[in-house]
Amino acid sequence: MKSLWEEVRECFDYDDGALPEIDISRLSPSGVSAIYRMLRQRSYPVGGPPRFWNREQEEFLVDAVPDATALIVSGDAEGLYHCVVVTHNGVVLPELGIRVCPDTISLDFRGGPEWGPSEVAAFFALLRECCSLDPGAIVLPGYPDPPCPDRFVTAWSAFVRGQYTNEIASTASASFTSNAGARLSHLSGFDADSGAMSGVIFNIVKLWRRR
16 A cells, blocks of 8 residues: 555655645635634744735735635635745645635645655645534645646545554654654544545545546
């Protein structure tokens, strides 16, 4: 059986100049807010304070309003995109871009040697935690999609079924050992009865291929 890294390596380790996106979609308004808030709590911004624009193209600091994502969802604002460096399960991920849309949060990344087994394992665990914050959430390749998107879809579907649970746990343990001050998130396996990732396992391949 292939490891998670072996399954998706071609999706992450080559920089073709694009910034492929992974979409966390079908989000409720509260899900958009909760996921964005969690990502901000786990990261620091790159390139200055995050900003957004209203419909008149006036610029505002994200942190100057109580909930910028609510303005995006309502249509009173647009253009919320910025870059962050996220730490998850003690692993510092390569720089990610966060784009907020009314029912989707997209994470883009640049492929290259910065990605390896630990980074991919932490990224998948981060996506799982994002989905845990909204029962209707699904994860799909965005646009542009990563290289070999079918392999990503297959690996994600296996991941939410718990196929790589031991691999993720051992990666987190190794990261904790080398970063004694890191705080590890709860790494419970996916509970198919909880509905936390409703529709992902059975519909993810079908939904992505319809796009």
